[in-house]
Amino acid sequence: MEKVSAVDTDRVAVRQQFMERAIPEFVGIPAPAVSSWTTAHADLHWANLTSPLRLLDWEGWGQAPETFDSATLYAYSLLKPDTAARVRAVFPLLGSPAGLAAEATVCAQLLQTVSRGDNLTLEGPLRDWSEELRRRQSA
Template sequence: MTLSASTTRAVDLRVEPVDEVLDRVGRSLQTCLARDTVVRKRRSIGARTDRGTWVRIERRGLDKIGVQGWNGTECAARLDGIAQPAWRGCLVWRDADEPVMWRADETELLPGPPIGTAVLTEDPKLPDEWWQAFSSSVDALSAQDTGRVATPDTVAITQALVTESIHSAFSGDFDTTVEQWVPAHADLNWANMTAPTFCLFDWEDWGIAPRGLDSASLWGSSLAVPALADRVRQERRHDFESRDGKLMTLFVCAKILGPGAHPEDPRQEPARRAAEQIVAELQTG
């Protein structure tokens, strides 16, 4: 039987009691999780261990665990040429009371702090060396092979989703067919990268996606800082200049401008301008 989304209780791990979960993970991995290092997010918890590693714990409903599983960090460990924390091992169990599963992945510590929140409002002023390492890793990722399908926001990205998302937000007679599908991180934002040493982490959603998804996602996370958004476009211009890259820019703009958008989001106006230009190009091209 397929579980519907309504069968899984909505939980925000930023406010949910998690001590029992942390204790269970520590016992199973034979380590102690430092409570003063705990980082809470909506669907995951992270903490440092007493052996100098990091553990990320995620709670996910069974309805959100598809055929490919939810072992993104484990599968990413085999990727070459990408700056990421080395994977050490994992623990997975099914909740005894609810239709959810828990997963804890242990990795090396990050080489530096995350750059910021998912959406930045100030320029992090990253050096050229950082941008070179960033672009090299994104290029290396797109050259890999995988049977995984990217799941941004835990939803598998398909041609139908791309078409529906774009045409629900933007009118016009233009084709939304994706030509090139390549591996992508699928959650590329400023909260999942480190500085001053570049490192890309949180690989839960990676897989095949339209070319340019990662570049467009990071650009969308940068729109409140025009110079930063311009730098992203400059560094990844071969993505943005491609037809698929333009479609992915519209895909990201649709999320910023869609029904759930915050009216005071400073990214809305630059997203609207960019979308209007791209729609015009696609209609004439």
Template sequence: MLLTAPDLPSTWWAALRAALDDIATISTHRHTIRQQYLDRAMPRFLGAPINTTAPSWSTAHGDCHYANVCAPTLHVLDWEGWGLAPTGYDAAMLHSYSLLVPSAATRVHSEFAYVLDTPAGRFAELAVITELLQSITRGDNLEPAEPLRNRAAHLLGRAVESVGPLPYS
């Protein structure tokens, strides 16, 4: 989980956007996440009722967070989880891993608003948040639990129970 805002140039962000956009067009039968998992886990970790059907699917790196992207020259590492996922999954993962640092979350959101601010992107965020909330129940990465729940509540149009503001709408 990110704890300080990275100082990354615009060229790095442009390269990451281009790489993720290129990956999304690759045809595959591999899966990063499956519909059956979403059907089972989303209601459990996000509450019911919830639509568990992704608006669209595309190919994703599947583990796009700061430990798997290098700078100052972009290199994307850790490819064993690549495959089909809800469209926007990689941007949603990077965003979710940024929530503890509001300035970083704002930057990720700004760089990937073209996908995150779509129905598919919002769904992808909910899918990633579901996975991360499940990992928290196993004792992994406990720190982002509240920001993840707050972001999910915001995306679902539910009342946010914590006092902390979201870094953006």
């Protein structure tokens, strides 16, 4: 992920306009300021990882808020609390003020998919995560 984030590109994976609309709608907070934009795979979940380690499914890569990929991997780990805790431990920007924009964006993206009938098994954990994000925003 460090190598990916260091790639210079004009491609855009996440637009500020999406964040400004979707985060208030689906997470219930104003879109947090992005402290740093970096290059992201932008669809980093367990089905896009192989052994030996390779990242698959690159069509959406581009600029996103810093920690976007780790926030995505965290989101797709929520059904396995031990795995989610490990992802948070490995990526310490998750849970920090610098990670709030990426986490809120990923949470909003996935809650939007839930509203369309997808990722329904993640709905409860995503709603819990959105509550945590609201608490962090107001702190």
